[in-house]
Amino acid sequence: xxxxxxxxxxxxxxxxxxxxxxxxxxxxxxxxxxxxxxxxxxxxxxxxxxxxxxxxxxxxxxxxxxxxxxxxxxxxxxxxxxxxxxxxxxxxxxxxxxxxxxxxxxxxxxxxxxxxxxxxxxxxxxxxxxxxxxxxxxxxxxxxxxxxxxxxxxxxxxxxxxxxxxxxxxxxxxxxxxxxxxxxxxxxxxxxxxxxxxxxxxxxxxxxxxxxxxxxxxxxxxxxxxxxxxxxxxxxxxxxxxxxxxxxxxxxxxxxxxxxxxxxxxxxxxxxxxxxxxxxxxxxxxxxxxxxxx
Amino acid sequence: xxxxxxxxxxxxxxxxxxxxxxxxxxxxxxxxxxxxxxxxxxxxxxxxxxxxxxxxxxxxxxxxxxxxxxxxxxxxxxxxxxxxxxxxxxxxxxxxxxxxxxxxxxxxxxxxxxxxxxxxxxxxxxxxxxxxxxxxxxxxxxxxxxxxxxxxxxxxxxxxxxxxxxxxxxxxxxxxxxxxxxxxxxx
Numbered sequence: 001x002x003x004x005x006x007x008x009x010x011x012x013x014x015x016x017x018x019x020x021x022x023x024x025x026x027x028x029x030x031x032x033x034x035x036x037x038x039x040x041x042x043x044x045x046x047x048x049x050x051x052x053x054x055x056x057x058x059x060x061x062x063x064x065x066x067x068x069x070x071x072x073x074x075x076x077x078x079x080x081x082x083x084x085x086x087x088x089x090x091x092x093x094x095x096x097x098x099x100x101x102x103x104x105x106x107x108x109x110x111x112x113x114x115x116x117x118x119x120x121x122x123x124x125x126x127x128x129x130x131x132x133x134x135x136x137x138x139x140x141x142x143x144x145x146x147x148x149x150x151x152x153x154x155x156x157x158x159x160x161x162x163x164x165x166x167x168x169x170x171x172x173x174x175x176x177x178x179x180x181x182x183x184x185x186x187x188x189x190x191x192x193x194x195x196x197x198x199x200x201x202x203x204x205x206x207x208x209x210x211x212x213x214x215x216x217x218x219x220x221x222x223x224x225x226x227x228x229x230x231x232x233x234x235x236x237x238x239x240x241x242x243x244x245x246x247x248x249x250x251x252x253x254x255x256x257x258x259x260x261x262x263x264x265x266x267x268x269x270x271x272x273x274x275x276x277x278x279x280x281x282x283x284x285x286x287x288x289x290x291x292x293x294x
Numbered sequence: 295x296x297x298x299x300x301x302x303x304x305x306x307x308x309x310x311x312x313x314x315x316x317x318x319x320x321x322x323x324x325x326x327x328x329x330x331x332x333x334x335x336x337x338x339x340x341x342x343x344x345x346x347x348x349x350x351x352x353x354x355x356x357x358x359x360x361x362x363x364x365x366x367x368x369x370x371x372x373x374x375x376x377x378x379x380x381x382x383x384x385x386x387x388x389x390x391x392x393x394x395x396x397x398x399x400x401x402x403x404x405x406x407x408x409x410x411x412x413x414x415x416x417x418x419x420x421x422x423x424x425x426x427x428x429x430x431x432x433x434x435x436x437x438x439x440x441x442x443x444x445x446x447x448x449x450x451x452x453x454x455x456x457x458x459x460x461x462x463x464x465x466x467x468x469x470x471x472x473x474x475x476x477x478x479x480x481x
Contacts, residue, residue: 002446004409012466013405013427016340016374019304038348040304040341076342077405077428099405099428122406256303256349257325 005122007144013077013100013124014145014208017041017231021221021252022210024048024235027066028073034238037248041077041100043233044070049106049153050236050275053287059107061089067096079126084293085111094123100145102126105292106152106235115293118142128212130163130290132170136191136199139207146205148229149290150213151283153236155275157214157223159290164211164227174199213290216274218254218267225258242272296481299324299333301359303349305341305374309465313473327358335368335481338375340427340463343399346374347389356390363392368456370476376459377430384433393457394436401431401448401461415443415451418475424450424462431461456480 003009020040025031026048034042046062047055061082071078077099082089084103089110093101103116105128118125119142128149129135135146148167150160170189174196177185182200186193198206211224212233221232232255234248241247250267257263285291295318300310302323314321314337322329324336336359338346350356363369363379371379371393378389380397402408405428412421424445432449435441443451443460450461451472458480464472 002409002411004407006410008425008466009408009410009427012425012463013408015306015309015466016342016427016463018306018308018341019302020342020345035344036348038345040345075399076344094406097404097406124405252345252348253352 010124010144011207014126017077017145017210018208019256020231021255022079022231022233023238023248024233025070025239028069030239030244031070031073031078033245034248035074035076037245038252039076039248040231041079042070042074043079043081043102043235045081048236048239049289050155050240051153052106053153061086061093061107064092064096067093067098071097081107082116083107084109085114085116087116090116090121094121098123100124100126103143104128105149105289109292113294115141118144126210128290128293129167129209131166131189132174133189133191134293135167135205135209136189136195139195139205140192143207145207145210147210147212147233149293150211150215151280152213152289154214154280154283155216155237155277156280157216157220158280160211160214160224161227163213164209164224164229167205167209168228171199171205175203215251216277217271218250218264221251222254222258222264225255231255237275240275247271295320296334296477297322297332298477298481299329299336301336301338301346301375303341304345306339306372306463306465310337310339310473313465313470314477316470317474317477319477324355326353327355330358330362333362333367335370335477336362338369338371338378339465340373340375343374343377343389346378350389360390360392363390363457366456368458368476368481370458370473370480372460372463372465373427373429376432376461379457379459380432381436393454393459394439395432395452395454395459396434397430398433399430400428402426402429404428411445413443413445413450415472417442419471422464422471423467423469424460424464425466426450426462429461432459453480
């Protein structure tokens with residue numbers, strides 16, 4: 001019997017994205033540039049994170065027309081963002097046939113207590129995480145893919161580095177623990193016990209974990225791959241750069257060949273000025289998107 | 295011990311590697327031309343075919359792989375890998391264009407329509423789990439091509455001499471029978 005929306009089908013979709021780059025776009029033209037540069041998927045948005053920062057106010061799901069326009073423009077999968085806990089935005093995106101939903105802290109949360117019960121949906125979800133507890137809670141709710149939160153729209157990789165190192169160190173710790181130590185670890189992390197057992201058995205997270213939130217250069221993308229990310233999301237970096245086509249291609253190549261340093265040198269030449277970037281210490285705690293979600 | 299390459303530009307590389315190791319093969323990750331030396335077979339994994347094609351071009355891998363295919367190197371393409379092998383694609387330019395089949399991309403709709411099902415494949419076995427993710431299907435085959443499995447009236451697994459191609463992802467399951475068929479009967 002044919003079954004849709006199973007865990008295998010939803011997680012499998014993310015497995016197919018491994019080693020690839022997912023790019024933020026705001027219209028059909030950018031979507032085509034991203035696809036031509038070799039993106040494995042695109043994220044359809046109304047504004048990229050750095051513009052959301054500048055605009056302030058409440059950031060919501062994109063206008064469905066933009067999402068529709070982008071879906072019609074490319075053959076690669078299209079993702080879109082829903083607010084944390086916003087059941088209806090997520091259902092609307094699912095009904096539109098979006099291939100993946102990002103329950104994202106980049107948008108203003110709709111619920112400050114509860115995330116979506118993602119296992120209820122046929123469409124798969126990706127969620128942000130800063131540590132293994134957060135990662136495990138999202139998987140427990142049914143997320144089929146993870147990404148670091150980083151600090152979106154800053155062009156500063158420091159937070160994404162912190163988050164991927166933290167998650168991976170905690171995974172290594174769980175894998176090295178004895179079975180009888182896992183329940184206490186589950187309590188300390190706020191993580192589902194069964195999931196820690198699964199992580200120990202697999203020797204890794206049961207879903208893919210991409211880097212996101214601050215990737216501004218090809219070297220940043222390669223760094224995140226070196227630190228164990230399964231792939232890379234690039235938000236504001238590409239279409240805020242001087243030459244988006246060249247920049248997008250360079251990010252894709254640096255992600256595939258992240259240890260080929262001569263190649264990275266070659267493709268990093270004359271890319272123009274990258275995003276100016278923001279020092280995280282200059283951000284007021286209220287402005288830190290990574291603090292959203294729990 | 296058979297020496298199997300897995301095209302490792304992007305996609306479900308790890309899954310194929312683990313399965314090949316279970317089948318006692320030596321595995322080579324193919325990222326550049328030098329990795330193609332002395333292979334007994336090559337796996338083209340699932341992933342995004344448009345991305346893989348861009349990377350094949352950029353690292354000049356397309357021609358060397360096509361030449362090896364024409365010289366008789368056994369190749370198995372799953373999902374995006376089938377798209378890479380196909381001689382013709384509906385609405386798109388073909389890539390390696392070596393396997394005598396015509397393939398349509400995204401034949402089952404978008405991700406919400408992706409599914410899993412059990413297939414009975416006469417030459418391989420019964421109740422084989424098959425995961426279809428934004429999957430392509432084979433719309434027609436050349437005269438020497440063997441149709442090994444169909445689902446809902448669509449061809450989803452076929453063999454053209456030393457080429458094997460399927461719409462779905464055997465590598466996402468724990469069932470090794472299809473890969474085993476490739477490694478023991480074709481390679």
